[in-house]
Amino acid sequence: KNVEKLRTAEQSDNMTACRLVLTEMEKHEDGWPFLKPVNFKQFPTYKKYIKNPMDFTTMKNKLRDSLYKTRGEFASDTRLVFNNCMIFNEDESDVGKAGHTMRKYFEQRWKDLLLSS
Ligand SMILES: Cn1cc(C(=O)NCCN)ccc1=O
Numbered sequence: 256k257n258v259e260k261l262r263t264a265e266q267s268d269n270m271t272a273c274r275l276v277l278t279e280m281e282k283h284e285d286g287w288p289f290l291k292p293v294n295f296k297q298f299p300t301y302k303k304y305i306k307n308p309m310d311f312t313t314m315k316n317k318l319r320d321s322l323y324k325t326r327g328e329f330a331s332d333t334r335l336v337f338n339n340c341m342i343f344n345e346d347e348s349d350v351g352k353a354g355h356t357m358r359k360y361f362e363q364r365w366k367d368l369l370l371s372s
Pocket of ligand 1: 287288293
């Protein structure tokens with residue numbers, strides 16, 4: 256029983272760290288392109304190129320609904336956000352530059368929080 260409890264404690268620590276890094280990314284000056292799902296009306300070709308859209312609000316809802324079973328699943332969605340960004344945006348565009356900055360920020364914070372997916 257006790258082993259069961261310990262795993263749960265570790266698991267909740269992992270999710271707390273995920274919530275922390277997500278909050279920081281939402282507050283980051285360069286997080287603006289990723290706060291909400293890309294608007295398909297504003298960018299009609301987005302759905303054609305990006306098969307698995309992801310954004311910070313969707314991730315926040317998944318955390319709330321306990322849809323991440325491991326920290327690695329959370330890290331995978333975060334990397335999906337930035338990989339999608341690189342597919343759809345030129346590196347030197349404002350959104351493209353923001354994506355590179357946010358990816359760098361995330362990977363460093365992920366290390367800082369002693370998390371590796
Ligand atoms: C992630 N991403 C965001 C945008 C965007 O313009 N977001 C701001 C909404 N106010 C455009 C392309 C893209 O890949």
